Amino acid sequence: MLTKRIIPCLDIKDGRTVKGVNFVQLRDAGDPVELAKIYSDEGADELVFLDITATVDKRKTLAELVTKVAKAINIPFTVGGGISTIEDVKFLLNAGADKISINSAAVQNPKIIDEMAAEFGSQCIVVAIDTREVDGIDFVHTHGGRKATLLRTQAWAKEVCDRGAGEILLTSMDHDGMKTGFANEITAEISLMLSIPVIASGGAGNMAHFKDVFTFGKADAALAASIFHFKEIPIPELKDYLIREGISIRK
Amino acid sequence: MKIAVIKYNSGNVQSVLYALERLGADAELTDDPAKIRAADKVIFPGQGEASTAMTYLKSRKLDSLIKDLKQPFLGVCLGLQLLCEHTEENDTECLGVFPVKVKRFIPENSQEFKVPHVGWNELENLTADPLLHGLPANPFVYYVHSFYAELSEYTIATTHYIHDFSAILHRDNFWAIQAHPEKSSTVGEKLLENFLKI
Numbered sequence: 001m002l003t004k005r006i007i008p009c010l011d012i013k014d015g016r017t018v019k020g021v022n023f024v025q026l027r028d029a030g031d032p033v034e035l036a037k038i039y040s041d042e043g044a045d046e047l048v049f050l051d052i053t054a055t056v057d058k059r060k061t062l063a064e065l066v067t068k069v070a071k072a073i074n075i076p077f078t079v080g081g082g083i084s085t086i087e088d089v090k091f092l093l094n095a096g097a098d099k100i101s102i103n104s105a106a107v108q109n110p111k112i113i114d115e116m117a118a119e120f121g122s123q124c125i126v127v128a129i130d131t132r133e134v135d136g137i138d139f140v141h142t143h144g145g146r147k148a149t150l151l152r153t154q155a156w157a158k159e160v161c162d163r164g165a166g167e168i169l170l171t172s173m174d175h176d177g178m179k180t181g182f183a184n185e186i187t188a189e190i191s192l193m194l195s196i197p198v199i200a201s202g203g204a205g206n207m208a209h210f211k212d213v214f215t216f217g218k219a220d221a222a223l224a225a226s227i228f229h230f231k232e233i234p235i236p237e238l239k240d241y242l243i244r245e246g247i248s249i250r251k
Numbered sequence: 252m253k254i255a256v257i258k259y260n261s262g263n264v265q266s267v268l269y270a271l272e273r274l275g276a277d278a279e280l281t282d283d284p285a286k287i288r289a290a291d292k293v294i295f296p297g298q299g300e301a302s303t304a305m306t307y308l309k310s311r312k313l314d315s316l317i318k319d320l321k322q323p324f325l326g327v328c329l330g331l332q333l334l335c336e337h338t339e340e341n342d343t344e345c346l347g348v349f350p351v352k353v354k355r356f357i358p359e360n361s362q363e364f365k366v367p368h369v370g371w372n373e374l375e376n377l378t379a380d381p382l383l384h385g386l387p388a389n390p391f392v393y394y395v396h397s398f399y400a401e402l403s404e405y406t407i408a409t410t411h412y413i414h415d416f417s418a419i420l421h422r423d424n425f426w427a428i429q430a431h432p433e434k435s436s437t438v439g440e441k442l443l444e445n446f447l448k449i
Contacts (some may be wrong), residue, residue: 001372001373001411002368002370002371002372002394002412003370003371003372003391004370005370005371040436045370045371070265070266070269071269071272071273074270074273074433074434074435074436074437074439074440075393075434075435075436076393076395076431076434093265094265095265096265096266096269098266098395098434120299121298121299121300122367122397123298123367123369123395123396123397124298166367166369166395167369194365195358195365195366196365196366196367197365197367197369197370220365220369220370221370250371250391251391
């Protein structure tokens with residue numbers, strides 16, 4: 001049976017792993033390659049690397065890091081942050097990334113999703129959507145969640161799927177860093193609406209939150225950062241718990 | 252032992268090379284017919300779209316070369332599909348090493364089954380085959396695909412998604428796997444290691 005995926009996210013700044021609480025305060029959590037190897041050995045199903053400064057600083061690639069990671073680990077990983085052109089994608093895939101994720105660039109120029117999917121195949125194009133609720137309505141935000149757009153999250157998710165995205169990485173900016181659980185409601189709404197997998201992100205604080213996002217949230221995968229980096233929840237323990245709770249998980 | 256990894260316009264062959272490097276294998280990415288013919292083993296990786304890949308293989312005359320190879324040969328992902336007879340992906344005639352048809356997943360219930368089939372799923376109904384030697388029962392491998400090979404007499408392992416499909420095929424010197432062994436953790440390493448020992 002196809003299993004639900006547990007995905008540690010490594011936020012990268014200046015080649016080091018960091019995780020911000022609501023993307024503002026940054027704490028150092030170590031060497032990304034070493035951390036990637038540990039997660040892979042512990043049973044993480046996939047990894048995501050996000051260069052959180054890339055969009056703001058216009059820094060283009062993490063190619064060097066990507067190659068080091070690709071050589072070190074034997075599970076799939078996605079790279080995102082500041083990717084906006086076909087050339088960026090080609091460069092990172094050739095460096096050894098399995099998938100790339102685009103965010104702000106897709107909002108600014110939605111056609112880039114069609115072009116990337118046609119060039120490289122939908123399977124390696126993840127569209128990251130940062131969502132925040134404003135007066136009860138979900139709006140897409142860009143630039144690390146700082147910039148609001150007029151796009152409704154649900155409509156944008158449908159559009160990126162139609163344009164050829166292979167997966168959606170949905171981050172709730174309201175939940176991110178709060179450790180009060182994932183945004184199950186909007187995750188379920190989008191997951192049930194679309195034919196492509198949805199990775200839920202933002203808000204993981206305990207093991208039950210993962211169970212909830214796979215059951216109530218209908219997520220295909222769940223992503224978290226600090227709770228893994230600071231060993232608040234060890235991945236093997238989380239997987240044992242989810243199996244006991246009847247969730248389909250790879251051991 | 253020299254391993255040739257066939258170079259064609261397909262995505263992410265780099266991770267196959269890295270996986271072979273981790274196993275200490277001497278692998279080279281090449282589209283040189285002489286080098287491919289002379290290799291002890293050949294790996295045909297792949298990601299991407301079938302008709303584009305077939306057009307490229309034909310333009311380099313790699314299609315007839317592949318069919319005539321006698322050394323152990325391993326197709327991976329799109330490589331498996333191209334070794335089959337025909338794929339529904341842009342109605343493409345393929346190499347026909349396996350007399351098997353490749354079809355698109357059609358979810359009966361899109362809320363339960365999404366396409367592509369992405370993630371870790373089990374290998375089941377494993378037969379006694381050198382490629383599968385020493386694997387644990389129902390091992391997990393990593394999949395990313397929208398098209399699948401039907402079950403056939405050459406199927407040596409199945410996976411269930413919507414229905415059973417051919418996870419691994421074997422005929423004569425040709426093996427093919429739909430999942431990505433290079434991304435399938437220790438199970439994938441075991442599969443590649445087994446192939447290197449064949």
